[in-house]
Amino acid sequence: MGQVEWARDLARKVLERPLPRRWEHTQGVGRRAEQLAPILGKDAEILAASAWLHDIGYAPDLIDVGFHPIDGGRYLRDVHGADELLCRLVAHHTCAEIEADERGLLDILQGEFPKERGDLVEALTFCDMTTSPDGVPLTVVDRLAEIRSRYGPDDAVTWSINQAEPHILRAVQSVEAKLALSDVRLGCPA
Numbered sequence: 001m002g003q004v005e006w007a008r009d010l011a012r013k014v015l016e017r018p019l020p021r022r023w024e025h026t027q028g029v030g031r032r033a034e035q036l037a038p039i040l041g042k043d044a045e046i047l048a049a050s051a052w053l054h055d056i057g058y059a060p061d062l063i064d065v066g067f068h069p070i071d072g073g074r075y076l077r078d079v080h081g082a083d084e085l086l087c088r089l090v091a092h093h094t095c096a097e098i099e100a101d102e103r104g105l106l107d108i109l110q111g112e113f114p115k116e117r118g119d120l121v122e123a124l125t126f127c128d129m130t131t132s133p134d135g136v137p138l139t140v141v142d143r144l145a146e147i148r149s150r151y152g153p154d155d156a157v158t159w160s161i162n163q164a165e166p167h168i169l170r171a172v173q174s175v176e177a178k179l180a181l182s183d184v185r186l187g188c189p190a
């Protein structure tokens, strides 16, 4: 079984029943990542696998520190002996460092999962931040607004997303520029 098929099966097994909406979102993010293959070359597979697994740390059975990027990365590393880069991508998706710092978990995140391959972290952020909670493509502006309204103004997630916004926008613009150069269209709404 290839890495992407393995990741898809594992995500389904862990998320589908306890968190059906998170599974819907995951499917959208995974499909989007698979569409980035033309701009990723040899990294296409690991990026797609990380997209299928990026939110696995939300699964109730996996919760450890209570911050899903770390919990997901630990689960993949400790239970499945997953590829180190895959674990790092999951642990750092969508500006996780900012929220980890807010939650007092930055030392753990950086200590266990050194950040590398900024280009792939950026691609994963693009996929997550242009996919709705139901797995439908949407603009990054709508996605940011959706997160703020879902969590409310006083939540740590909203605070973190506000801090992360410039980085998220830069990541999305960077991937969109690469897609345009390669003439790849993903069907993202204008």
Ligand SMILES: [Fe+2]
Pocket (backbone or CB within 6 Å): 025, 029, 054, 055, 128
């Ligand atoms: Fe996500």
